[in-house]
Amino acid sequence: MEATIATENKEQGAWTGGGKKPLGASYGKMMMWFFIMSDALTFSGFLAAYGLMRFKFIDSWPIADEVFTHVPFIHGHYPMYYVAFMTFVLIFSSVTMVLAVDAGHQMKKGKVTLYMLLTIVGGLIFLGSQAWEWKNFIGGTYGSLVLQDGKIVQFVDDTGHQIALEDFVTKSPTNERVQHTRSNGLWFVKDAAALPPYSVNEVIESFKNSPNVNLRTEQVNLETKKKVILSREEANQFLEKATGVVKGANLKINEYGNTLFADFFFFITGFHGFHVFSGIVINIIILFNIIIGTYERRGHYEMVEKVGLYWHFVDLVWVFVFTFFYLV
């Protein structure tokens, strides 16, 4: 037995690949690249599925500019700004990561620690922003009506801009429907979800009383790339089919339009956010190892390089998610 084992393996063990470096990459780095490639294909599978559904509903897909319009502390319609900020945060944390790797090559422990810490902070800011973005999306902006066949209709003012339900709907005094809880009804029955702010009839009545409010369908005019606004008569026909008031978005219904848009948004940004989260956890572990001097004693900071590859990959995926969800 003894003779068949290569002696150079004794020190490093078989796990490291026996110190051989095919293509000049160490075992760990090579495996990280394998993982990144498979993960890249997973993400492209998701984004391709998103593309399939988007092409399928090309004439009615929600317009991202009208969905993600929130900026913290400012009210109003500001598409893109916040997600641009998130992109910057992630790119910047990629920069601090690559600076950490660079400092690692020169064995400067202090600098590696600092840059690693900044990378983690960047990741946390991104995750927080992501959570905020989700909160806004789930909470909704304007509110809309859902029709019998699942189509969504929204309300716009004279200028074609969307307006919120509370801007024109008046609550009728006779509507007394309250949230069903254990304490006020059957103890074994629960309302499936939080009650919408208004009832369908309230919305329809208020719509009839406000001549300057118009109804808009999901349908996109492919010439102008704007949603089609209905005439008053058509609107009344549509409203006859209304079955519910929708505020916000979840996996079952979406006030901004096609539910699939919400499903893919939650799934893809969620999966990406989970990658960011696990990246942060790994970064923290590596940070501790840097601080206690593991890599100093090992003689190289290759571990930082490997976790850096993963972190940059997460950034890379975000570049594509950003493009396909917000820009294109």
Place this chain on the structure above:
Amino acid sequence: MAQDQEHEHESHVGLIWKVFGFLSLVTIVEVALGIIKPKSLHLGIFLGTSWLNWIFLILTLVKAYGIAWYFMHLKYEKTGLRRAIVWTTVFLICYLAALILIEGDYIADIMSDYTRWSY
């Protein structure tokens, strides 16, 4: 090993900041175009989609190149490793995207006959 490292790894800090500046610039251009949406680019069609979408796609690939080549260090890997990674992934993704998007287009075509936008 030690001399090896000193030899190979002079500091790239200047280059890193340059790449960051470049990526930021590209992002700013993308966001500006996304907010303004110039009518001619937004509504003008070229090869099946708008000019604006083509610009976004190309700028995205440029950003991806910057990240992969300079941040992920691919530029300094051996050519064989780089090609094994990049060519494989790019080929598979293009293949997948092409098939699936063509299929989506076809479904939309078929479905449009059965979708009603009036009652």
